[in-house]
Amino acid sequence: MDECQRILGGPPFEKRMEPFTVLIKKSGPVPERVCMIHPEIAKSAVELLADLNISRSDTMRQFLDQCEAKPHMVKLIKNLLTRRKKGEHGKDKFSRLIIDIYENQDFHQALSVLEMASDTFRKNPIFPQTTARLYYLEVRDYNSAEEWAQEAITRAQNNSYVADTLGQIHKNNLLRKAKKQRDVEEIAKKGYSAFKHVERKAEREEGPEKKDTLGVVSTPDSFNNRGLFGFIQVAKIVFEKLGKTRAAASYPNLQKEVKDKFDFFEWYLTYSKPDMKTFEPDYFWRDVAVCYKHYTGKTAAESTSFPGLLNCLDHGLFSSKGSRARFEETENDLQRIRDELKTTYKKNVNDVKVAERYILSNITLSNKEPDSASLSPVKELQKVIRKFLCEVECRSPEFYLLVLLLFWPEEPDEVKQEEDVEVKQEPELEATEEDGSQDKTWEDVNTDEDQDTGGEADNDPDPDPQAMVTLMKEEFERAKYAKYLRGRYLLPLFFLGKGSGLSRWIHKSKLDVVVERMVLDKLKAQTDKRNKKMRMFHDVWIKGEVWHHPRIRAMLLPVQVEPCNSSTTSQRHEEVFVCVGEKKIKAKVEEKVYGPPLSTMLYYLGFTIQGPVVFRVGAPHSEQ
Structure with a gap:
């Protein structure tokens, strides 16, 4: 109330507003605020003022000229000029006020309001950031946009979300304007560099729970994946404009960069989604998978990584990320995949990652073909994973997930039923000459020969499930899944x-x-x-x-x-x-x-x- 009086001047605020008392209400209490009783009434009032040649931009500029940089005033102005409404197809480009000024007046009036806000609040990065977005999204003035984006970065040097705007400017320029090879290569270089800076800044950020930790400079609610995804998009655009040979030369070890980022998003999108109500936009996985195919010649659907195997069972569902990306998905031959992974495991019995995939291939196959005669007996798979439990090494959350699935306690009647089923399944793995296991004991390595002859492993107690749950949670933190998946469902x-x-x-x-x-x-x-x-x-x-x-x-x-x-x-x-x-x-x-x-x-x-x-x-x- 006092703030309103100070801005308006003249007679007391209550006296001045007497004709409109029924249309306003007070909210607060500290500081006390005045607002319209309903958004539709506020909208009608703004439209009426515009009809009387009192434009939205003039009103906002007058407000900026009179207000002081108090925290609650900064928050109010920030919401008015930068809060973007989230709709069914994502967020609006700009706040409702900026959109209205742009549509009902013109670009320059919207620009002048944002520039004035940037000048008024000289330490806040969001106003120059929004100014940069207005330049490149609405008039494709990439040079001016780059200048404002750099100003925003100067104001928030450790914020990955602020840094992302510069990468988006270069990516948009690359996609919409660059035609000649030299221009494509020059702009791509800037885009790669900008998104790598975003990636590095995001890595240094932590969740809000570490806000007071020494050395932590930024604590967003969720991990910023835009540096990784933006890099993928730039690589995809360059490939489609220059072809594979020239594109591959546009950044050092580009194929490896693309492969690493594909691996990241494969598990990231398999293990989580933004929240219970939404998936990533349809184009997200499409861009990742298409770029991966450009540089490796492989399709995402062929992947037999741990998350890739989990995705196999989703193929054909309209909710799968492949279907949402508009890919033609066919059912994977899970029997063939399982047989190939069994062969691979027999040649690499000491590779825990291969063992994990072999075990998971049996579980996925059992979901598709529960009566398959090729399924490995549970006891055989238990022996495979026991070998790695005996080793004093940190394992992945995926490893402990499999341990829990294989050793989850069963009631006595369930155990008997399992034994009856396993009689029909294929014999256990035999040791191969390649792995040299014939001369080793259980203490050296838990080989298939030990398993077949009933070594000490048969007498080992099952791992304690509560201990495995504790280790799984610890590895979830150590593997940085907690960092990357924070804020997601x-x-x-x-x-x-x-x-x-x-x-x-x-x-x-x-x-x-x-x-x-x-x-x-x-x-x-x-x-x-x-x-x-x-x-x-x-x-x-x-x-x-x-x-x-x-x-x-x-x-x-x-x-x-x-x-x-x-x-x-x-x-x-x-x-x-x-x-x-x-x-x-x-x-x-x-x-x-x-x-x-x-x-x-x-x-x-x-x-x-x-x-x-x-x-x-x-x-x-x-x-x-």
Whole structure:
């Protein structure tokens, strides 16, 4: 109120506003603020002023001229000039006010407001950053845009998001203007350099929880992947403008750079998504996969990396990242992949990464063909991974995920059922001459010969699941997954099902098949299906409809849980003990409660790349 009086001057503010009292309200209390009672009334008032030749830009410039750089005023002006509304297809280019000034007046009026804000708040980087975006997005003045982007970087030298704007300017210039080879190469060089700077700055940033840590200079809520993705986009554009030979020479070790960034985004998009309601834009994976094919000659669908194997089961689903990228996806020959990885493993029995992929190929095959005679027995796969458990080395979260899947406790009747099934499966791996295992003992290396002859490994106790959960969480931090995936929703990769052995681990794609059928059934009588399909897909998961479908309830095995009152439990995430026989294993609880809060609860167990997670589901009334 006092701020309004100071800006307006003249009679007391309350007296001056008497004719309009019914249209305004006070909010606050500290500092006390005045605002219109409804956005539509505010919009109508602005339009009426514009009809009286009091333009939006004049009003904003007068406001900037009178205001002081107090924190709450800076926040207000920042919101007015830079907050971009998020719609169904992403964020608007600019704030609503800048868009209105640009559309109802012209570019120069919008520019003058942003330049005045930049001059008024000389330490704030967001106003010159937005000015740079206006230059390159609306009039393609790349030189002026570059100058303003450099000014923004000067004001926030450690902020990767501010640095990204310069890379976007060069990428846009490369895509829209550069035609001659020399221009393409020169602008590409600038683009590569800018995005590598973004990448390095993002690596130095930490999450908000480390805000007060010595040496931490920037703490955004999420990891900034734009340096990595922007580099990929520049490489893709250069290839398409110059061809493979000249493109490969545009940056040192470019093929390796592209391969490394493809590997990053393959697991990044397999293990997480921005939030429960959205995926990355459709073009995101398309650009990554196309660039990868340009420089390596391989398709993303051919990948048999750990995340690549997990993706195999998604092929053909409209929710898969390949389908959303508009790729033609065919089903992978999981039997062939599994056989090839078995052969590779037999030649590399000491390579833990090869062992992980071999084991996972059996689990993915069991999800597609549960009765396949080629599936390796669970006990054989347990022996494969035991060898690496005996070694005193740090392992990956993927490694401990497999340990938990293979050694998760079973009830006695489940164990007997598993043994009956395994009688029909193929014999265990035999040692090969190449690995030289005939002369080694169990203590030297847990070879297939030891396994076949029933060495000491058969008497070893199963690894403690709670210890494996603890190690998995520690490796999630050490492998920097916690850094890169902060602020994102971790996707469940597997769920505990009602089967035994490998068949009790249900890949998420089997649930997605049912969800997609639910969505398509709902869409039969509707138009504009494309825009609604993905929104409805997310809604089925978010609203918990997925858990009450008969087919999914027939797949999943409810688990027993007990409260966990550990003093180390994060205040942000509730934890419970999952009780299996005499074992109690900690698991994070999914924050959403799927069902009426007072209903009988069911608990389903899933696994993310961080560890076990329990989904708390309200049981239908018929079961209460």
